[in-house]
Amino acid sequence: MGEVDPAFIQDAEDRPKLSIIKAEDIPLIDLSPLNAPDSISDPKAIEGVVREIDNACKNWGFFQVINHGVPLDKREKIEIVARKCFAQSLEEKRKIRRDEKCAVGYYDTEHTKNVRDWKEVFDFLVEEPTLVPTSNEPGDKEETEWFNQWPENPPEFREVFEEYSQEVEKLALKLMGLIALSLGLPEDRFKSYFKDQTSVIRLNHYPPCPSPQLALGVGRHKDSGALTVLAQDEVGGLEVKRKTDGDWIRVKPTPNAYIINVGDIIQVWSNDKYESVEHRVMVNSEKARFSVPFFLNPAHYTQVKPLEELTSKQNPAKYTPFSWGKYLTRRMLSNFKKLKAENIQIHNFRVSE
Numbered sequence: 001m002g003e004v005d006p007a008f009i010q011d012a013e014d015r016p017k018l019s020i021i022k023a024e025d026i027p028l029i030d031l032s033p034l035n036a037p038d039s040i041s042d043p044k045a046i047e048g049v050v051r052e053i054d055n056a057c058k059n060w061g062f063f064q065v066i067n068h069g070v071p072l073d074k075r076e077k078i079e080i081v082a083r084k085c086f087a088q089s090l091e092e093k094r095k096i097r098r099d100e101k102c103a104v105g106y107y108d109t110e111h112t113k114n115v116r117d118w119k120e121v122f123d124f125l126v127e128e129p130t131l132v133p134t135s136n137e138p139g140d141k142e143e144t145e146w147f148n149q150w151p152e153n154p155p156e157f158r159e160v161f162e163e164y165s166q167e168v169e170k171l172a173l174k175l176m177g178l179i180a181l182s183l184g185l186p187e188d189r190f191k192s193y194f195k196d197q198t199s200v201i202r203l204n205h206y207p208p209c210p211s212p213q214l215a216l217g218v219g220r221h222k223d224s225g226a227l228t229v230l231a232q233d234e235v236g237g238l239e240v241k242r243k244t245d246g247d248w249i250r251v252k253p254t255p256n257a258y259i260i261n262v263g264d265i266i267q268v269w270s271n272d273k274y275e276s277v278e279h280r281v282m283v284n285s286e287k288a289r290f291s292v293p294f295f296l297n298p299a300h301y302t303q304v305k306p307l308e309e310l311t312s313k314q315n316p317a318k319y320t321p322f323s324w325g326k327y328l329t330r331r332m333l334s335n336f337k338k339l340k341a342e343n344i345q346i347h348n349f350r351v352s353e
Contacts, residue, residue: 008215009115010312012112016216016239016282017248026240026251026259027056034174042291052063053175054182057262062240064257068168071254075231078203078292079163080178082142085122086205087288096149098123103332104200105149112219118283119206119217124148126165126199132300133323136330143300165201165294168258172199172296173231175260179227183270185309190226190269196299198328199225204291206237217281217289219341222345224262224331225297230259248280263317264346265298268319271306276346300325319349 003296010016029052034044056063085093090108098105109122112138173194180189206217217237224238232253239248240261251259267276283289298304305321330344 004211004214005116010115010214010216010219014216014220015113015214016212016280017137021086026060026064026249027052028254028257029056029063029065030055030067031069031174033067035067036176050084050178052182053178054102057179057182057266057274058241059243061226061243061275062251062261062279064251064254064259065171066254066257067163068170068171068258068328070258073163073283074160074167075256077160078288079231079233081157081160082122082203082205082290082292085151085157086120088151089152092153093120093122093151096151098149102149103146112216112221114221115216116320118209118215119204119219119281121205122151122203124161124165124201124203126169126201126294127197130198131196132198133325135155136326138323138326161201161224164292166232168229168294169199169296170199171258172227172294175227175229176180176296178237179262179274180268183273183310184221189307193226193298193302193306194296196301198300198324198338199295200295200297202295204289206289206290206291208279211284211302212283212285215283217283220233220278220280221293222276222278223261224265224346225295226265226269227296228259228261229265229294230257230261230291231293232291233289235284235287237282237284237290239280239282239290243275243277250282265304265324268304268346268349269307269310271310271315272318273310281333297328298324300328316351318351319346320351322349 093106098103104123111116115261122255125148129147131143132146134142173342175189176190180187209215234253236253238251242249262274262276264276266274302324303321304324311317
C-alpha cells in the first residue's frame, strides 16, 4: 500500500482531522470485585460495578475494563501469532481468502460506507461449525454450516486462537450478565441467546498510510452484533463519536485493558436505553497498528426485538422483530460487492412514530 488509491479516500465530511481530542473521560471500570475467590463477593462492590456499567452504556456506549480475568499470556500469544500471520506474503495470506461461499478468512478489500478501509483482516468463527441461513431471503428456511479456514503458518495458530477465544468469550458473557443487571433484569437473561452463537474474532492490521488525513483504517460505523470486546495495541487510533456534542474522541490505549462497546442488538433489546455509538479507526504514517476485536453475536435463529420487560404502554417497542441470521447474511454479502444503497441497519426496523 504506497500512495493512496482513490478507492481509500473518504468524502470530505468524513476525513479525519489530525488534531486529536484525547478521551480521558471514556469510563474505565475495574472488574476486580467480580474476581473474588469466593463467588459470594461483596454485593455492594458488585452493585457499584453495575452502576458504572449503566452510566457508561447510557452516556458513552463505550467503556474500558481492567482486572477482567483474561490471562495476560493468552492475550500476548494471540497478538504475536497475529503479527506473524500478517507478516506472510500476500500469496500465502490469500490461500485462505474469504469469499461468498466461505465468509471467514483473509480479506484486504473491505469497504465501510462504500469507501475502502486501509487495513487487512483475518476473521475466525468462535464456534465451529457456525450455523447460519443459506440466504437472506425471508422465506428460505435452509441452513448452512460455516467452517474456519486455518492458516498453515504459524503452526501453533489454531491452539493459541482457541485458548484466547475461550477466555475472551467468558469475559463477554460476564459483561452481558452485568449489562442485564444494569437494565434491572436477572443476570442470566441473555444467556440462552448465545447457545449457538455466531460470534467472530477478527485480527486487524492497519499498515502505515502515506496520507492519514485522507483515509481511515475503518470508516465511521456502528457494530451490528450484541457486544464488542477489543484488545488494541499501544499505537491506538480508535475514535468514538461523543454523544453530547458529536466530536470524535481518541480512546487512549490503557495497558492490558479491553475496550467494550454496545452493539446494535443491545440497543434494540434495551429499547434504546443503551445506544450503539459510531466509531472509526485513524491510521498514521509511521506505525502499523494491530487490534483483536471479539464480536459477540447471538444464534442465527434469534428474533431480535425489544425485551418485553423493558417495554410498556408508556414506553412501547421502538423496533419490529427481525431475524439476526438474515440480517447477518445480508450484511456479510455487502463485503463482496459495492452496494447501490446503504447496507441494512437497525433503523430499517424502527417503528415509525
